[in-house]
Amino acid sequence: MTYAVEPPPGGPLDWRAWSSDLAIRIRSLSEGDSVTVSVPERSRPHLVRKARAFGLVPARYEDVAPWVRVRRDERHAVVELVGSEEFGGVYFFTEPEEEALDELGWRRPGPISLEERVWNRWFPDDVTETAYLSLDDSHAAADLVMVTLRDVMYPGEGPAVG
Numbered sequence: 262m263t264y265a266v267e268p269p270p271g272g273p274l275d276w277r278a279w280s281s282d283l284a285i286r287i288r289s290l291s292e293g294d295s296v297t298v299s300v301p302e303r304s305r306p307h308l309v310r311k312a313r314a315f316g317l318v319p320a321r322y323e324d325v326a327p328w329v330r331v332r333r334d335e336r337h338a339v340v341e342l343v344g345s346e347e348f349g350g351v352y353f354f355t356e357p358e359e360e361a362l363d364e365l366g367w368r369r370p371g372p373i374s375l376e377e378r379v380w381n382r383w384f385p386d387d388v389t390e391t392a393y394l395s396l397d398d399s400h401a402a403a404d405l406v407m408v409t410l411r412d413v414m415y416p417g418e419g420p421a422v423g
Contacts, residue, residue: 264296271302272415276407284403287331287338288394295332298406303327303414305353307346325351327414329406338394338402342367342380342409349378361413365405 264286273279286296304324312320330341344350345359348369354362363369367380382405384398394402 262294266298276411280403280407284399288399290333297330299326299328301326307351338384340382340402344378358413
């Protein structure tokens with residue numbers, strides 16, 4: 262089952278509380294379940310079709326909202342962020358935004374299929390002996406989502422408590 266979440270317009274008033282709620286949801290995921298956080302107010306145009314016939318058939322764009330998904334994969338939480346157009350994804354991130362994602366520890370995709378060209382992180386990042394996710398790892402995954410949204414999607418907007 263996929264759970265869908267949308268932050269309130271402009272982002273949560275208390276980011277830390279929002280992250281704690283997300284950590285609880287992440288920790289309670291069953292095998293194969295996921296929680297997807299989408300930010301429709303941050304939609305950007307994505308080129309679907311280039312102009313053809315010397316411009317008689319215009320280029321076509323569709324708005325794409327950024328999203329972050331946390332899915333349970335056996336003993337791990339896999340955190341995925343919509344892929345950049347820079348490497349074949351569907352969302353236009355500016356160069357400063359991509360640099361911020363790199364600094365936050367997101368991994369760019371390697372040579373994988375176009376459908377999987379997303380930024381990603383695994384929690385825990387190594388082999389684990391636990392049944393699923395530790396409390397610390399669930400908070401680390403939720404905090405990555407929170408910081409990504411707060412600092413990359415909503416930079417400088419409104420109160421940023423936490």
